[in-house]
Amino acid sequence: MQISYLSTAEIVFILIAAVTLIAAIIALEAKEIVYGAVSLGVMFLGIAGLYILLDANYLAMFQISVYIGAVVVLILFTIMIVPREIWLRRAFRITPEVIAGILASLMLIGSIGFLYLLTPAWSLTPSEAPFDWSVRRIAQSIVIEYGIALQILALVLFAGLMGALTLAKVEEKEEETK
Template identity: 30%
Template sequence: MSLVQVMFYVLAAVVVGSAFFVASTKNLVRSIFMFFITLLGLAGLYVLCLADFVAVTQIVIYVGGVLVLILFAFMLSGKENLELLQKQDNKFISLGKLPALLLAGLFFIVMVNVLGKADVDNLQWVQMTKNFMPFPKANDSTVENIGVNLMTFYLLPFESISILLMMALIGAAHLARKERGTI
């Protein structure tokens, strides 16, 4: 096993472990700082994949921007709201979460159905890009490669992430609009 493979497995373990900690802990401060570790580990994985532009973008936008906003939101939150969030019942399946679970299951069924019926290899724009080398060399510019790959090979994950981020934004707006004491 080469050094690059060892570094990949170490970074992947750090990213998966810290992401699991973020999702499972009730302590918001620890969750925010472990999210910082997750984002930095992802940037390290991008560097190992020779995606230097994406790694720098990850650090500047997500670590430098989004995480700082999350920290400010946490610091400006009222103590009562934070205590109520930590005291909430953390059952995964409950009657109150049934609509969300049904909606998530419906989205999963639709996604599996679309993936099963899609004939991605025979699309015209995919055929045109097969001559394009999808993997950069160490001295290549990765910006053009990123654009072509995001709009061809990784279009479905790119759009899935955009839908997930939109759902998170809607959830954040809903939580922000709740009246005091109804959390």
């Protein structure tokens, strides 16, 4: 009998990937929408775990705090506020849309796999000099190398915020006129 030749990192990767995929499927297919939201959170956690495996701790922490601390919270809020009848699902049936979806996803997976086989650069051997993932390095690259992109991104977000505020204000005014 042989103990498997997988390294610890690979075993952990397979476990996390399996949990992530199963959680993603449950998130889409759960009958009770709250379970869907919970498993969405589990899926985000799994992705954070993959980032940690890739040595990107900083990214993983923001993944957790933004996606679970904000996105899942928002989804749960919406679920709790909206009346329950809206979320009830119809029974699962095989419609042309479902078949088309399955075909499209199979084609996507197939083409990615084909690319993976074609390119030697995708091999799993680690590079000689590991990239410096420290927070200081990330901060320098964000502020110095990509400074202008950061400013533009901030402007875009600001514009989005102003747009949302304006929409909220308009609705209030309409209610007042009624």
